[in-house]
Amino acid sequence: MKGVLLVNLGSPESPTPKDVKPYLDEFLMDKYVIDVPFLLRAFLVRGIILRKRPEESAHAYAKIWWEEGSPLVVLSERMQKKVQPLVNVPVALAMRYGSMTIEKGLQELHEKGVTEVMLFPLYPQYAMASTLTILVKAEEIRKKKFPHMTFTDVPAFYNKPDYIKNLADSIQKHLVGYDYDHLLFSYHGIPERHIRKTDVTKSHCKIDGSCCNTPSAAHDFCYRHQCYETTKQVVKLLGLPEDKYSLTFQSRLAGDKWLEPYTDIEIDKMPAKGIKKLAVVTPAFVSDCLETLEEIAMRAKEDFEANGGEEFLAIPCLNDDDEWCQTVGNWINDWAK
Structure with a gap:
């Protein structure tokens, strides 16, 4: 059975330094984001950046936070809910960083009987710090937790x-x-x-x-x-x-x-x-x-x-724009045939 995992960046649980700090730690300690040797990365992130950055970032997050939660998460969820009725396969949503993990998304699909996954990074342009880190992390999880699953990676769609x-x-x-x-x-x-x-x-x-x-x-x-x-x-x-x-x-x-x-x-x-x-x-x-x-x-x-x-x-991003959701649905249907 086929299924789709949409993957976006992620968000802290709340716009507070307490929740922003572990989120930033996970994000900035990613070797595809700050691509230097581990000890140097740990020194830069945990010894310097995380001393002041969580409070500054929390203040920024507080300015944009919605009543429903993180705008990025809320908008991604709205998109997923619009895409699902347009296709005949399960569509799950995950984030590269934070509590909505890729593992949880794959588990959701697994419980629905999915063995073939369309892995869909929600980034139009390819980059190490966005697309690649999603693909690598998902493959690590697949090998460890879902060895019978197979992936089809959606390439950058910048020119489709x-x-x-x-x-x-x-x-x-x-x-x-x-x-x-x-x-x-x-x-x-x-x-x-x-x-x-x-x-x-x-x-x-x-x-x-x-x-x-x-x-x-x-x-x-x-x-x-x-x-x-x-x-x-x-x-x-x-x-x-x-x-x-x-x-x-x-x-x-x-x-x-x-x-x-x-x-x-x-x-x-x-x-x-x-x-x-x-x-x-x-x-x-x-x-x-x-x-x-x-x-x-x-x-x-x-x-x-x-x-x-x-x-x-x-100008707002595409978010859950009807035409955009239909396009994503069409791509999924073409793959799922």
């Missing part, structure tokens, strides 16, 4: 026409009646070294402005290329001129060089360039979360206005 159409339609819908000067595509940032580590050719990715436009097998696993390709295809559908949009990367940690240009720096400069009405979309996420609701819709908006901006529109 139906996803691109859903994203373009959603952007267009939210821009109706908004006379914006500029549309910013803000993607989650990753360290540049992650791009080189996922280069299957070991030579193509130079992050020099040209490699992402040169055909290569590396593109199947290149986060940067996939972000640019998503933007390129959405822009084409929307018919946007080149001076009407741009692409940036958000949410970096101090220390290493991360993908540029940086969202916060670029947004701060925009009013001086005559961009007074800004719309921002965050296509690295399918569900709104801390990085979209607090970092963009709150902090970036405040910074934009503080620097002379007049209007700021944060």
Whole structure:
């Protein structure tokens, strides 16, 4: 019997330092997130970051927390509930970090008699710190707890026409009646070294402005290329001129060089360039979360206005949009035939 496991990032149990700390520990101690030797990672995370970060993050989570709970979890659950009636196989939901574990999701499917699992990371673009860590963790659990299960991994869907159409339609819908000067595509940032580590050719990715436009097998696993390709295809559908949009990367940690240009720096400069009405979309996420609701819709908006901006529109993620849920249902049905 076939079944599907949707997997998203995860969330602390509550917006309190007590619950945020173990969540951050699990997240940041993941070797695919901070990819340095264990002892150094433990020193950085447990010796430095977790001394102040839980309180700061808890404050940020508190600003976006809903009555029902974490927005990312609530929105993921809404999506799963909309997708389930569209398909003829069980659909479970799990998170890579936190209490809604991948093991619990697989157990739920196992109890329904599922032996063939469509493992579906809810990330449009492939990255070590998102897609890969889900696939590795799920396989570890499968071998240990569910050896008779088989997996079919859903590859990054950054350029699938139906996803691109859903994203373009959603952007267009939210821009109706908004006379914006500029549309910013803000993607989650990753360290540049992650791009080189996922280069299957070991030579193509130079992050020099040209490699992402040169055909290569590396593109199947290149986060940067996939972000640019998503933007390129959405822009084409929307018919946007080149001076009407741009692409940036958000949410970096101090220390290493991360993908540029940086969202916060670029947004701060925009009013001086005559961009007074800004719309921002965050296509690295399918569900709104801390990085979209607090970092963009709150902090970036405040910074934009503080620097002379007049209007700021944060475009929601696809979340449980009916068209998007139908697309996911179609992909599942195609696989389940």
